[in-house]
Amino acid sequence: MPDGNLTTAEQEVLDQIEAEDVDFLRLQFTDILGTVKNVSVPARQAEKAFTEGIYFDGSSIEGFVRIQESDMRLKPDPGTFAVLPWRTNDESAAARMICDVIDTSTGDPFEGDPRYVLKQALERAKEMGYTVNAAPEPEFFLFEEDEEGRATTETNDHGGYFDLAPKDLASDVRRDIIYGLENMGFEVEASHHEVAEGQHEINFTYDDALTTADNVATFRTVVRAIAAQHDLHATFMPKPIPKINGSGMHTHLSLFTEDGENAFHDETDEFNLSEEARAFTAGLLEHAPAITAVANPTVNSYKRLVPGYEAPVYVAWSDRNRSALIRKPAARTPAASRVELRSPDPSCNPYLALAVMIHAGLEGIENDLECPDPVRENIYEFDETKREEYGIDTLPSNLGGAVDALEEDEVVSDALGEHISEKFVEAKSQEFEEYLVDVSQWELDRYLETF
Structure with a gap:
């Protein structure tokens, strides 16, 4: 039975803390850019965290609040308790719980909390009679570190797609990552070497969208931490x-x-x-340019979104090829029928990215949008005339264009909420402006001695 005002789930966490000899709790959340933040507290503070929350200075977090309104409160979700897998044998354990952020001035969920934004999207789906399942396929690179422990871009293997050792020298690293994830409650479906040297993919099972977003945030942390134990740098x-x-x-x-x-x-x-699936797909296609700002949120994202490297840039769907933005994968059972949006990259905030995808799709259902016919040919081989004939648009070619599309799209802006939409546009506009005035090494190599 729970003690005092604790729920059964909260009491179970306290019991597990004692059983696992947990000394510290990391109370985890993300800023609007998707960077994982945490407040560490002694495990003896767990009951207080459940009953009163843990206060922190929100003015220090990207996109949260101004200095004059800085007090925020973390409310741990007991269902996210997990012991961190990278302690050494002589260390007591540390654990993490993912938190919701509470506005202390009102006691309500903070509108700038990305997890809250996703919960709002799921509430809309619930009102329409649906629950949302999602499964990501995050890819990452493993690089060597230099003598001072700083990241390089030297890969530690020369493997390719689905290669085995000895070419895939990181198979042991992936194994340790998988063990770590499984110890934290993940159900890993598969892992393999990806196309590029040093590139890898680990897939975990379908789950409800909130758990999936939590898992993506945790996944990035676990991959980096375990790679570091192998003197490698993991980057998303x-x-x-x-x-x-x-x-x-x-x-x-x-x-x-x-x-x-x-x-x-x-x-x-x-x-x-x-x-419903067709209308949902139509909604994703309709709002794809604005979704791109959230799902591909860095200047570097658009170096991936170019033709010729298996990345989707063409706003279309297909049941058979991967050149379209959306694919309908083969499904062995009715429960497995789904659509696959192929544009997102792992630098995105998973809460915000899933939220805008869900709202766009639900908008398609509510407005009964008509889904175009699938494009069953390889769009990469189309010239501009043929793409125009098929009515195929392209995604924004840079972050500035994507942010412009976001500002013009009321559905996606409203999905983020006024607070996050404003802060996100401000941050990303500044990032793009800084990029525009920078001079790259490529420019120096090409022009410095020529002109």
């Missing part, structure tokens, strides 16, 4: 090396009804897609 930067494939985070989405049926499946349809 979309395009760390020029002229090779970048890292994406293809995201699979589906809606389920209240009776547990997959709302995206229709066995009578040529592609086994229901009307």
Whole structure:
């Protein structure tokens, strides 16, 4: 039985803290850019964290609040308790819980908390009779560190797609990462070497969208920490090396009804897609340019989103090829019917990215948007005339264009909420302006001695 005002789930966490000899708790949340933040407290403060919350200075967090309104409160979600897997044998354990951020002036959820924004999207889906499932496919690079422990861009292997050792020298690292993730409650489906040297992918199972976003944030932390134990640097930067494939985070989405049926499946349809699935897909296509600002949020993201490196830039869908923005993967069972948005990359804030995808798709369903026909040819081989003939647009070619699209799209802006939309646009506009006035090494190499 729980003690005092504690719920059963909270009491179970206190019992697990004692059983696992946990000394410290990391109370985790993200800023609007997706950077994981945490406040560490002694484990003896766990009950206080549940009953009163833990206060922190929100003015120090990107996009949160101004200095004159800085007190914020963390409310731990007991369902996210997990012991961190990278302690040494002689250390007591540390654990993490993911938190919701509370506005202390009102006692309400803070509108600038990305997790709250995703919860609002899921609430909209619930009101329409749906739950949302999602599964990401995050890719990352492993690089050597120099003698001072700083990251290089030297890969530690020369493997390619699905290669085995000895070419895939990082197989032991991936194994340790998988063990670490499983110890934290992840169900890992598969892992493999990706196309580029030093590039890897680890997939975990479909889950509800909130758990999936929590898992992505945790995944990045675990991968970095365990790679560091092997003297390697793991990066989720979309395009760390020029002229090779970048890292994406293809995201699979589906809606389920209240009776547990997959709302995206229709066995009578040529592609086994229901009307809801088609309308959801149409919503994603309609709002794709604005979604791109959130799902591909860095200047570097657009070095990946170029033709020729398996990255989707063409706003279309297909049931059979990967040149389109959205793919309908083959499904072995009705429950597995889903759509795959292929543009997101792993630098995005997973809460915000999923939130805007969900709102865009639901908007498609609410407005009964008509889904175009699938493009079954390789769009990479189309010239501009043929793309115009098929009515295929392209995603924004840079961060500035994506931010412009976001500002013009009321649906995606409203999905973020006024606070985050304003702060996100401000931060990303500044990032793009700084990029525009910088001079790259490429420019120096090409022009310095020529002109």
